[in-house]
Amino acid sequence: MPAPAENFSLGQPVEIGKIDKELKKLWREGEGAMTRASLINLAIYSEKPGSLEKNTQLIFRITENHACRALVIGVDRESKENRVDAWINAHCHLTRAGSKQICSEQISFLLEGPCTKFLPSIVFSQLDSDLPLYLWWQDDFPDPMDPQLWAWVDRLIFDSQTWKNFSTQMRLVETAEQEAKQRIVLCDLNWTRLDKVRYAIAQFFDHPTSHHHFSKMESVEVHFASGFKSTAILLIGWLAAQLNWKTNQQEMNGSCRFLDTNKRKIDIELRERPGPPIGDVVLNSSEVRFCVKPAKCGDLLEICRSSESESAVPQMMPAQSNDPVDLMTQELLRGGPHRVYLRAVNAVRQLL
Amino acid sequence: MNRAADQTEVNPLREGLSTRAVPQPCSIVIFGATGDLTHRKLLPALYNLAADGELPPAVKVIGFARRPKSDDDFRKEMEDAVKNFSRQTVRDEIWKTFSQSIFYHQSDFADESGFKSLAERLDKIDKEHGTRGNRLFYFAVAPDQFEPILKHLKTAGLNEAKKGSWARVIVEKPFGTDLDSARELNRVISNSFSEDQTYRIDHFLGKETAQNILVLRFANAIFGPLWNRHYIDHIQITAAETLGVEGRAGYYETAGALRDMVQNHLLQLLCLIAMEAPVNLDADSIRDEKVKVVRALRHFAQSDVGANVVRGQYAEGAINGKPVPAYRAEEKVDSKSMTDTFVALHLNIDTWRWWNVPIYMRVGKRLPKSATEISVHFKKAPAVLFNKELSDQNVLVIRIQPDEGIALRMHAKVPGTSFHIEPVKMDFHYGTSFGKASPEAYERLLLDAMSGDATLFARRDEVEEAWAFIDIIENAWSQKKDAPPLCFYPAGSWGPDEADELLARDGRSWRRL
Numbered sequence: 001m002p003a004p005a006e007n008f009s010l011g012q013p014v015e016i017g018k019i020d021k022e023l024k025k026l027w028r029e030g031e032g033a034m035t036r037a038s039l040i041n042l043a044i045y046s047e048k049p050g051s052l053e054k055n056t057q058l059i060f061r062i063t064e065n066h067a068c069r070a071l072v073i074g075v076d077r078e079s080k081e082n083r084v085d086a087w088i089n090a091h092c093h094l095t096r097a098g099s100k101q102i103c104s105e106q107i108s109f110l111l112e113g114p115c116t117k118f119l120p121s122i123v124f125s126q127l128d129s130d131l132p133l134y135l136w137w138q139d140d141f142p143d144p145m146d147p148q149l150w151a152w153v154d155r156l157i158f159d160s161q162t163w164k165n166f167s168t169q170m171r172l173v174e175t176a177e178q179e180a181k182q183r184i185v186l187c188d189l190n191w192t193r194l195d196k197v198r199y200a201i202a203q204f205f206d207h208p209t210s211h212h213h214f215s216k217m218e219s220v221e222v223h224f225a226s227g228f229k230s231t232a233i234l235l236i237g238w239l240a241a242q243l244n245w246k247t248n249q250q251e252m253n254g255s256c257r258f259l260d261t262n263k264r265k266i267d268i269e270l271r272e273r274p275g276p277p278i279g280d281v282v283l284n285s286s287e288v289r290f291c292v293k294p295a296k297c298g299d300l301l302e303i304c305r306s307s308e309s310e311s312a313v314p315q316m317m318p319a320q321s322n323d324p325v326d327l328m329t330q331e332l333l334r335g336g337p338h339r340v341y342l343r344a345v346n347a348v349r350q351l352l
Numbered sequence: 353m354n355r356a357a358d359q360t361e362v363n364p365l366r367e368g369l370s371t372r373a374v375p376q377p378c379s380i381v382i383f384g385a386t387g388d389l390t391h392r393k394l395l396p397a398l399y400n401l402a403a404d405g406e407l408p409p410a411v412k413v414i415g416f417a418r419r420p421k422s423d424d425d426f427r428k429e430m431e432d433a434v435k436n437f438s439r440q441t442v443r444d445e446i447w448k449t450f451s452q453s454i455f456y457h458q459s460d461f462a463d464e465s466g467f468k469s470l471a472e473r474l475d476k477i478d479k480e481h482g483t484r485g486n487r488l489f490y491f492a493v494a495p496d497q498f499e500p501i502l503k504h505l506k507t508a509g510l511n512e513a514k515k516g517s518w519a520r521v522i523v524e525k526p527f528g529t530d531l532d533s534a535r536e537l538n539r540v541i542s543n544s545f546s547e548d549q550t551y552r553i554d555h556f557l558g559k560e561t562a563q564n565i566l567v568l569r570f571a572n573a574i575f576g577p578l579w580n581r582h583y584i585d586h587i588q589i590t591a592a593e594t595l596g597v598e599g600r601a602g603y604y605e606t607a608g609a610l611r612d613m614v615q616n617h618l619l620q621l622l623c624l625i626a627m628e629a630p631v632n633l634d635a636d637s638i639r640d641e642k643v644k645v646v647r648a649l650r651h652f653a654q655s656d657v658g659a660n661v662v663r664g665q666y667a668e669g670a671i672n673g674k675p676v677p678a679y680r681a682e683e684k685v686d687s688k689s690m691t692d693t694f695v696a697l698h699l700n701i702d703t704w705r706w707w708n709v710p711i712y713m714r715v716g717k718r719l720p721k722s723a724t725e726i727s728v729h730f731k732k733a734p735a736v737l738f739n740k741e742l743s744d745q746n747v748l749v750i751r752i753q754p755d756e757g758i759a760l761r762m763h764a765k766v767p768g769t770s771f772h773i774e775p776v777k778m779d780f781h782y783g784t785s786f787g788k789a790s791p792e793a794y795e796r797l798l799l800d801a802m803s804g805d806a807t808l809f810a811r812r813d814e815v816e817e818a819w820a821f822i823d824i825i826e827n828a829w830s831q832k833k834d835a836p837p838l839c840f841y842p843a844g845s846w847g848p849d850e851a852d853e854l855l856a857r858d859g860r861s862w863r864r865l
Contacts, residue, residue, distance in 0.1 A: 318405045
């Protein structure tokens with residue numbers, strides 16, 4: 001029988017060569033009571049000790065909203081022992097109607113020692129055919145990257161917030177993307193982290209009569225939590241890319257300056273403050289102050305615009321949770337290419 | 353679907369964030385603010401949009417109704433309604449700010465001064481809340497109230513927007529009760545609002561699966577070559593419900609299933625299934641193609657109605673094992689009522705694509721289960737080789753509600769040494785594949801109206817062409833002499849036997865749901 005709900009164990013150990021057979025057996029035993037579903041192949045790669053168990057928990061939660069075949073891969077390159085272990089498991093959730101169990105299957109691998117170089121062959125032999133492959137790479141990328149692996153990836157998911165060296169890592173993923181002839185969509189969870197804040201800022205300018213503020217922008221202030229400076233810089237990169245600002249002054253103590261197309265100066269202040277990854281964001285045009293800040297309840301944003309002639313009327317919008325499952329769920333829901341992301345990176349590359 | 357609606361100047365910060373037209377700040381004035389529709393659908397839909405961050409902050413809701421009450425009274429009443437009917441739990445933090453966007457305006461619909469004071473109030477809201485002179489008037493009232501409301505809106509100058517702003521009106525069905533009344537209603541509306549300001553709401557079109565029909569047909573190359581008379585044997589559309597009239601007898605006695613469901617919802621679904629590919633995704637390009645389908649429906653001679661349309665009424669029976677009374681025994685129903693609670697139709701579309709492909713439709717109350725589905729029955733494979741003894745066809749099923757999804761029935765060999773073939777089903781369920789809940793139809797449609805996207809709203813010519821077709825049937829039924837009979841069926845059955853005979857004489861049968 002497939003594993004019951006909320007089972008975070010790796011499941012049943014299997015021989016690599018018998019995974020297919022054992023999976024069939026697993027489903028045969030559960031037939032009638034549950035439905036296997038899969039929209040994507042979602043592979044998670046990590047070299048952190050204990051990652052298999054941790055990622056199994058994440059997969060359990062992700063599959064609540066995204067049925068997939070999950071391939072959870074734990075790697076220990078330093079091990080002297082040459083070893084490959086595999087497990088199969090299923091994560092089942094009741095549908096919203098509550099009548100049917102929808103199950104996603106998980107295949108877990110632990111690769112140790114020299115055999116880690118066989119990762120592509122191990123992963124690719126276990127893909128659910130005709131479904132796209134999303135690869136969530138949780139560590140820094142190795143240099144050089146294995147071109148054989150990238151050739152099959154449709155969406156490469158990573159979190160640049162965790163990178164030790166942004167420019168080196170970005171160069172590696174961009175090279176991988178080029179080698180795959182731009183077929184890979186780069187999905188940075190650090191960018192996803194900004195979704196709701198970007199949405200909240202964008203809505204200020206939906207009406208064409210607000211567009212004149214773009215050319216009257218004077219300053220932007222962004223508060224960020226410790227460790228999330230790159231997130232704040234990406235936010236500035238987004239504004240710069242979309243509003244055609246160019247860097248004018250390198251960052252110094254959290255301050256920098258951009259010029260708009262009319263050579264007007266826009267001063268940027270990045271300030272570290274305790275709180276969520278991105279805290280208050282304030283855009284000041286010469287007439288109006290546009291403000292987005294986390295509401296006290298934590299999962300909402302309070303947004304308001306104010307000026308001398310206009311009183312501030314705050315409104316609430318959803319905030320982006322920083323939980324990795326929420327970030328992944330958001331990312332998986334979105335689909336499509338992320339062209340704006342690369343433009344945002346290019347606009348602030350030297351600041352990252 | 354119309355992504356460019358109203359957005360002559362694109363907000364560069366929206367790129368990549370949103371693939372739909374962005375709703376504009378506006379005041380939404382709901383006429384009939386204390387009614388059932390406002391409580392059950394409109395305010396919960398607006399709250400859900402606000403909670404999901406889809407509603408621009410500068411959207412204000414003004415309830416317009418006769419009963420005297422304050423803004424705070426109305427807000428409290430709406431809070432209760434939203435708590436009861438919203439698809440998501442109401443959060444105090446969100447409700448607190450959202451409720452400040454709700455106002456109440458007390459006036460009789462026939463009182464001209466009430467509309468003048470409404471105009472003043474809307475101007476004040478524009479100044480104080482940035483709604484920018486945009487107005488969306490929602491008619492959640494019976495059609496006989498339309499005329500005084502429209503007249504007074506015009507007198508108060510509210511039908512015309514100021515420069516750079518817009519004024520729109522959303523009208524709920526029924527859009528008339530026959531062609532003459534529909535034309536009259538359209539005339540009344542057009543006296544105050546032009547066609548491009550008028551949004552006739554059909555909530556079936558706001559359903560995810562209804563929208564997916566176009567995606568299925570025009571985003572998948574495999575169906576295009578098969579979607580015609582050469583490969584399709586016939587099409588069935590079923591809208592079944594277990595419910596009876598449930599307190600709507602007053603309305604239902606004057607409408608019946610044909611007017612209540614076929615004229616609008618079912619013909620709209622037929623249009624999506626049968627239309628040609630539009631030249632683009634603009635509202636009018638899609639609606640141009642839809643209206644051609646209704647125009648091409650073969651009109652019956654009155655004498656042919658009995659042979660092609662079955663009208664039924666439920667008698668006493670049982671639903672889910674519980675006895676239920678006959679329609680004529682329901683409260684507020686005439687004991688000799690001739691109202692149709694069931695209709696089955698055999699339609700033909702006289703186009704090159706659909707020539708000689710019968711369309712069978714059935715709709716009914718007190719049927720064994722609630723389901724709305726479209727099934728496309730493909731022609732049988734030549735009766736050689738494996739097919740000598742096969743009677744089944746390939747069937748593509750589009751489930752509109754509940755359990756939205758798509759299924760394809762095909763043949764497969766039963767494993768074993770003998771050669772035995774059985775039908776199998778490939779089944780896609782929205783709920784299984786996509787964990788995310790679909791928004792309610794009203795949420796989508798309200799956003800579309802605020803964005804100026806009329807794709808999912810019925811156009812005047814669609815409505816009138818549909819009535820022109822339906823009137824022939826209604827006229828035949830109302831003949832004193834030789835009117836087709838009203839056939840009775842036990843509640844809990846799949847309709848009268850005559851409905852089965854309608855297909856049986858063509859050598860077909862209704863699909864088992």
